[in-house]
Amino acid sequence: MPAGFVWGAVRAGIKASGNPDVAIAVAPGGAIATAMYTSNLVVAAPVIVGRRHLLSTGGRFGAVLANAGNANCATGTPGIEGCVATCVAAAQTFGCIFDEVVPSSTGIIGVPFPAEKVVAAMPALKSAVGDTAAHAEEFARAIMTTDTRVKMAHAVIPIAAGPESPISGQVRIWGCAKGAGMIHPRLGTPVGTPPAAPHATMLVYLFTDIAADVPDLNAALAAAVAPSFNSISIDGDTSTNDTVLLVASGASGVRLTREVTPAFDSALADVCLSLAHQIIADAEGVTHVVILDIQGAATPADADLVARTIANSPLCKTAWSSGDPNWGRLLAAAGRSGAIFQTENVRMWIAAEPVFEYGVRAPEFNEAAAHAAMMQPEYTITIDLGEGTATTRFLTCDLTAEYVRINADYST
Amino acid sequence: MPAGFVWGAVRAGIKASGNPDVAIAVAPGGAIATAMYTSNLVVAAPVIVGRRHLLSTGGRFGAVLANAGNANCATGTPGIEGCVATCVAAAQTFGCIFDEVVPSSTGIIGVPFPAEKVVAAMPALKSAVGDTAAHAEEFARAIMTTDTRVKMAHAVIPIAAGPESPISGQVRIWGCAKGAGMIHPRLGTPVGTPPAAPHATMLVYLFTDIAADVPDLNAALAAAVAPSFNSISIDGDTSTNDTVLLVASGASGVRLTREVTPAFDSALADVCLSLAHQIIADAEGVTHVVILDIQGAATPADADLVARTIANSPLCKTAWSSGDPNWGRLLAAAGRSGAIFQTENVRMWIAAEPVFEYGVRAPEFNEAAAHAAMMQPEYTITIDLGEGTATTRFLTCDLTAEYVRINADYST
Numbered sequence: 001m002p003a004g005f006v007w008g009a010v011r012a013g014i015k016a017s018g019n020p021d022v023a024i025a026v027a028p029g030g031a032i033a034t035a036m037y038t039s040n041l042v043v044a045a046p047v048i049v050g051r052r053h054l055l056s057t058g059g060r061f062g063a064v065l066a067n068a069g070n071a072n073c074a075t076g077t078p079g080i081e082g083c084v085a086t087c088v089a090a091a092q093t094f095g096c097i098f099d100e101v102v103p104s105s106t107g108i109i110g111v112p113f114p115a116e117k118v119v120a121a122m123p124a125l126k127s128a129v130g131d132t133a134a135h136a137e138e139f140a141r142a143i144m145t146t147d148t149r150v151k152m153a154h155a156v157i158p159i160a161a162g163p164e165s166p167i168s169g170q171v172r173i174w175g176c177a178k179g180a181g182m183i184h185p186r187l188g189t190p191v192g193t194p195p196a197a198p199h200a201t202m203l204v205y206l207f208t209d210i211a212a213d214v215p216d217l218n219a220a221l222a223a224a225v226a227p228s229f230n231s232i233s234i235d236g237d238t239s240t241n242d243t244v245l246l247v248a249s250g251a252s253g254v255r256l257t258r259e260v261t262p263a264f265d266s267a268l269a270d271v272c273l274s275l276a277h278q279i280i281a282d283a284e285g286v287t288h289v290v291i292l293d294i295q296g297a298a299t300p301a302d303a304d305l306v307a308r309t310i311a312n313s314p315l316c317k318t319a320w321s322s323g324d325p326n327w328g329r330l331l332a333a334a335g336r337s338g339a340i341f342q343t344e345n346v347r348m349w350i351a352a353e354p355v356f357e358y359g360v361r362a363p364e365f366n367e368a369a370a371h372a373a374m375m376q377p378e379y380t381i382t383i384d385l386g387e388g389t390a391t392t393r394f395l396t397c398d399l400t401a402e403y404v405r406i407n408a409d410y411s412t
Numbered sequence: 413m414p415a416g417f418v419w420g421a422v423r424a425g426i427k428a429s430g431n432p433d434v435a436i437a438v439a440p441g442g443a444i445a446t447a448m449y450t451s452n453l454v455v456a457a458p459v460i461v462g463r464r465h466l467l468s469t470g471g472r473f474g475a476v477l478a479n480a481g482n483a484n485c486a487t488g489t490p491g492i493e494g495c496v497a498t499c500v501a502a503a504q505t506f507g508c509i510f511d512e513v514v515p516s517s518t519g520i521i522g523v524p525f526p527a528e529k530v531v532a533a534m535p536a537l538k539s540a541v542g543d544t545a546a547h548a549e550e551f552a553r554a555i556m557t558t559d560t561r562v563k564m565a566h567a568v569i570p571i572a573a574g575p576e577s578p579i580s581g582q583v584r585i586w587g588c589a590k591g592a593g594m595i596h597p598r599l600g601t602p603v604g605t606p607p608a609a610p611h612a613t614m615l616v617y618l619f620t621d622i623a624a625d626v627p628d629l630n631a632a633l634a635a636a637v638a639p640s641f642n643s644i645s646i647d648g649d650t651s652t653n654d655t656v657l658l659v660a661s662g663a664s665g666v667r668l669t670r671e672v673t674p675a676f677d678s679a680l681a682d683v684c685l686s687l688a689h690q691i692i693a694d695a696e697g698v699t700h701v702v703i704l705d706i707q708g709a710a711t712p713a714d715a716d717l718v719a720r721t722i723a724n725s726p727l728c729k730t731a732w733s734s735g736d737p738n739w740g741r742l743l744a745a746a747g748r749s750g751a752i753f754q755t756e757n758v759r760m761w762i763a764a765e766p767v768f769e770y771g772v773r774a775p776e777f778n779e780a781a782a783h784a785a786m787m788q789p790e791y792t793i794t795i796d797l798g799e800g801t802a803t804t805r806f807l808t809c810d811l812t813a814e815y816v817r818i819n820a821d822y823s824t
Contacts, residue, residue, distance in 0.1 A: 042747025042755050074743050074755070076771035109740020110773050182727055182744070235726040237741070238748040314647040314726070314811070315594055318819035328521020329649070331486055332594070335454025336650040343454050343486070360488035361522050399726070400820075401813035407730035408812075 001133055001154075002172040002209035004029055004249025008129030009142035012121040014069035014107070014114060022121045023142035025205065026063040026094045026129060031249040033061035033102065034217045036187040036225055038242035044073035045083040045113065046103035047241060053087070053099040054191045059214035061247050062096025064205060065118070066104035068143050068178070071201060072113040073105075073240045082115030093122040104243055106145055106178065106201040136207075140176035143203055146406060149282045151177040153274035155267035157260075164257040171252050171260070173267055175206040177275040181284040181407060183234035184312065185242045187225055190218035201239040204229060204275060210264060211250030220256070220265050221246045228272035232395045234283040235403070236312035280395045281378075285402030288320050289378040289395065297390040302339035306383065307394035309337035317399035325370035327355040334383065345386030351379045413545055413566075414584040414621035416441055416661025420541030421554035424533040426481035426519070426526060434533045435554035437617065438475040438506045438541060443661040445473035445514065446629040448599040448637055450654035456485035457495040457525065458515040459653060465499070465511040466603045471626035473659050474508025476617060477530070478516035480555050480590070483613060484525040485517075485652045494527030501531040505538050516655055518557055518590060518613040548619075552588035555615055558818060561694045563589040565686035567679035569672075576669040583664050583672070585679055587618040589687040593696040593819060595646035596724070597654045599637055602630035613651040616641060616687060622676060623662030632668070632677050633658045640684035644807045646695040647815070648724035692807045693790075697814030700732050701790040701807065709802040714751035718795065719806035721749035729811035737782035739767040746795065757798030763791045 009023035035054055037047045065086055072079045087101035105113070129135065140150045154174040161168040179202035192214070212220075225244055246268075248256075256264055280289050292310055297303035310316050313333040319326045327348055334341070344359035351373035354362035373379050421435040447466055449459045477498055484491050499513040517525070541547065552562045566586040573580040591614035604626070624632075637656055658680075660668075668676055692701050704722055709715035722728050725745040731738045739760055746753070756771035763785035766774035785791050 040744060040747040041749075041751075041753070042743050071740070074740055074768060074772065076756070078772070108738070109744060110738075110768065112773070182741075184748075186748075237725055237727045237745065240740075240744050240747060313649055314815070315649045315819055318816050321816065322820040324820065326520070326522075328483070328486055328652075329594075331454050332452060332521060332652050333649065335452040335652060336596075336598075339453075341453070344488070356486065356522065358488065360486065360490070361524070399816060401816045403726070404730050404733065404811060404813045404816060407727055408734040408736065 001131060001136055002174050002207050002249060004031065004209050004251030005207050006129040006131050007135040007139040008125055009138040010121050010124040010128050012117045014067055014117055020142040021067055021069045022118055022125065023066045023139040024063055024090060024125050024129065025139055025207065027061055027247065027249050031061040031247045032059045032212060032214060032217060033245060033247040034059055034190045034214055034221055035243060035245045036190050036221060038239055039186045039188040040238050040240045042240050044071050044105055044241040045075060045079035046072055046105045048080060049083045050102045051191050053102060056099050060100055062100030063090055063094050064102045064104060064245055065090045066143050066203065067118055068145050069107040070111055070113055071105050071107045071109045071241050074110040075113050079113045082113040085115045086118040089119040089122050093126050102245060104203055106143065106203055106241055109240060136174060143178040145178065146180045146284055147178050147282055151275055151278040153271045155271050157263050157267045159254045159260055162259045164259045165255060167253050169252055169254050171208060171210045171254050171264060173206060173208045173271050175204060175271045175275055177202065177204040177279055179279045180282050181234060182237045182239045183279060184236045184238045185229045186238050187230055187242060187244060190221055193218055201241040202229060202279065204244040206246045206271065209249045209252035210254055210256050212248045212256035216256045217246050217248060220268055223265055224269045224272040228276040231393065232276050232280055233308065233311040234397055276395060280397050283397040284406045285400040286397040287400055288398045290320055290397060291380040292394040292396060293380050293382040295382065295391045296384040296386050296388060298340055298387040300390045303390045303392040305337040305339040306334045307392050309333045311394055311396035314399060320374065320398035321400045323371050323374035325350055325355065325367055325374060331356060341385040341387045347384045349382040350374060413543060413548060414586050414619050414661060416443065416621050416663030417619050418541040418543050419547040419551040420537055421550040422533050422536040422540050424529045426479055426529055432554040433479055433481045434530055434537065435478045435551040436475055436502060436537050436541065437551055437619065439473055439659065439661050443473040443659045444471045444624060444626060444629060445657060445659040446471055446602045446626055446633055447655060447657045448602050448633060450651055451598045451600040452650050452652045454652050456483050456517055456653040457487060457491040458484055458517045460492060461495045462514045463603050465514060468511045472512055474512030475502055475506050476514045476516060476657055477502045478555050478615065479530055480518050480557050482519040482523055482525055483517050483521045483653050486522040487525050491525050494525040497527045498530040501534050505534040514657060516615055518555065518615055518653055521652060548586060555590040557590065558592045558696055559590050559694055563687055563690040565683045567683050569675050569679045571666045571672055574671045576671045577667060579665050581664055581666050583620060583622045583666050583676060585618060585620040585683050587616060587683045587687055589614065589616040589691055591691045592694050593646060594649045594651045595691060596648045596650045597641045598650050599642055599654060599656060602633055605630055613653040614641060614691065616656040618658045618683065621661045621664035622666055622668050624660045624668035628668045629658050629660060632680055635677055636681045636684040640688040643805065644688050644692055645720065645723040646692065646809055688807060692809050695809040696818045697812040698809040699812055700810045702732055702809060703792040704806040704808060705792050705794040707803045708796040708798050708800060710752055710799040712802045715802045715804040717749040717751040718746045719804050721745045723806055723808035726811055732810035733812045735783050735786035737762055737767065737779055737786060743768060753797040753799045759796045761794040762786060
């Protein structure tokens with residue numbers, strides 16, 4: 001585990017199931033943090049408060065306080081005040097300042113936030129924290145909602161001494177995520193940086209013991225998020241609470257210098273890709289993970305439009321659930337995406353099976369082979385738009401009757 | 413029935429079910445037609461050929477030839493040639509010129525088009541046509557695919573004589589539609605008019621015995637389509653084949669003068685609204701029809717974004733299937749729509765039940781009452797964005813396990 005952190009979780013009575021639902025990660029010696037939040041115009045109280053706290057401290061971090069079972073969204077001023085009250089209680093309990101606490105919530109929208117339950121849990125949380133992998137896993141489990149599996153990933157980066165990095169050693173990254181529905185993250189730019197183009201609840205927490213300042217963490221996080229969390233969709237519903245938090249304790253003694261950056265960025269990207277894949281593989285009702293490999297687009301924006309439109313097309317997603325090689329639905333979705341291409345220049349493959357080329361069904365199209373490929377738990381659909389050189393790789397899943405059952409369940 | 417038309421349908425062996433699958437409507441004395449086609453970039457052969465024919469004749473119409481069971485889309489040059497061959501055969505059979513035939517197809521995408529089956533059906537079609545309501549209903553039934561009900565609507569407009577309209581009489585409109593999935597029509601402007609903003613398979617045929625020229629038909633059709641077929645969604649998947657065809661035989665002897673226009677436009681709008689409602693009420697797997705009444709938007713585009721995003725949100729649609737008044741999903745979808753508003757100014761109602769206002773759950777929120785309202789087969793959700801005066805009214809439906817079953821069915 002990365003040095004410089006303790007984790008813990010307790011039952012506070014917010015989840016109807018009675019499972020652990022309040023979690024904390026503390027950097028007892030302090031840390032530096034940055035975050036990327038949802039670009040939904042409607043945002044939860046912890047997104048508003050967390051952004052404010054990270055800005056007011058310039059990234060100084062004491063703890064992240066997370067709960068599941070209530071999103072604290074559409075809860076108005078009482079929601080904001082309740083959120084702040086929980087930060088104050090955590091700061092008092094764990095010895096930092098209230099704005100060094102980053103709050104986080106996931107669960108139902110629009111139900112008044114039970115701040116008093118979170119505050120009352122503080123003594124138990126204080127007793128629960130520890131620095132082992134088991135403690136960190138408790139944290140990761142407490143933030144789960146409809147997730148069926150805990151989602152964690154880690155990396156160890158060996159660092160040799162160099163001109164800019166006198167200290168050799170190891171840097172560790174450990175991250176966890178939750179999210180199985182309302183997943184189509186379109187995370188904005190890191191807090192305090194200019195907004196770019198806009199973007200379930202997905203919560204992701206990344207802890208590392210490297211020493212870094214906020215601009216370097218921003219650059220590393222933005223680069224790692226683009227091909228991972230910002231390139232996945234379960235249902236197209238971008239949440240009001242999406243959060244990716246990166247915290248660096250510095251406890252390894254290794255600084256994020258230019259020498260170290262490539263290895264760190266690569267390791268962080270791997271951790272983020274692993275967590276993003278774990279989210280899709282545990283999607284509500286999922287039976288197949290589909291990788292969309294879009295090639296030959298005129299622009300990156302066009303590649304993105306084709307990928308997102310197919311990923312969120314009910315007709316594509318239902319066909320995937322039965323392994324139906326109904327590739328016409330892929331083409332129809334691409335056609336309504338807004339991307340520009342010529343139908344007769346498009347080529348498509350399901351796994352290695354050619355399905356469409358030169359405006360017609362591929363002569364080699366083998367329905368049985370395409371169906372067999374689609375019965376694998378994970379496969380790639382490749383679409384070459386034949387317009388240019390832009391590409392994207394997007395991760396999504398099928399739509400099943402079980403997804404409908406989970407989300408029609410009145411108790412959620 | 414409107415005078416000046418005959419209708420008929422036969423079994424040509426294109427539908428796997430063996431049901432009637434080729435239909436024709438003929439104007440033996442000629443007619444004037446216009447059409448609005450899908451704005452999907454990928455379009456079926458009959459859309460390409462139909463647009464070309466309407467342009468080359470200036471709207472002169474002999475017949476519309478429709479088949480179900482094969483979309484003739486992504487079928488390349490053979491698909492175009494097959495489509496033209498069926499038009500030629502129909503023209504020879506029914507005594508017009510090939511480009512006076514408007515072709516239309518619906519069914520699976522990407523399967524070679526069996527033009528020879530349509531051509532072989534011509535003698536039987538010739539024997540089948542007639543001018544009664546029963547004949548027209550045969551036409552409407554033959555174009556059905558996953559539809560469970562035939563969709564028809566009609567209007568009779570009494571016309572008094574006036575300075576511009578010396579002939580009193582009656583004008584009749586009869587229309588039919590098919591479509592239960594891949595329904596999110598975004599029809600472009602009428603053929604031959606400048607493109608505006610772009611827009612399942614939905615096929616709609618409107619026949620009237622008024623006498624009118626193409627510009628007047630264009631104006632009437634565009635006005636009737638905007639609040640009807642272009643304001644509905646079942647699954648967000650805009651088809652490659654959507655077609656709305658309006659044909660005017662002139663056989664009533666009444667001309668579409670300025671005096672007559674208001675009554676005709678109003679009747680045409682009513683017929684289109686009825687057919688659009690019938691499409692949503694027969695959506696694949698539907699259990700609830702939902703009317704989205706969006707008010708107080710800053711711009712019509714914002715009202716449209718909010719309506720379409722909610723209408724296509726899997727989380728909103730699944731909640732509707734169980735009558736779950738989980739209004740937070742409505743707010744989250746509005747927030748990701750791209751429309752601009754202030755959350756604290758938004759107000760929402762489910763039927764007459766207030767659910768959200770001033771940034772929080774409405775004090776009068778009565779979950780049991782909201783649930784009861786949502787268990788009705790049809791109800792309205794009203795959202796006032798509190799930003800301006802733009803409004804829209806959009807018709808959609810829930811997402812059920814039955815929708816998934818229908819569209820995961822490999823045989824489709």
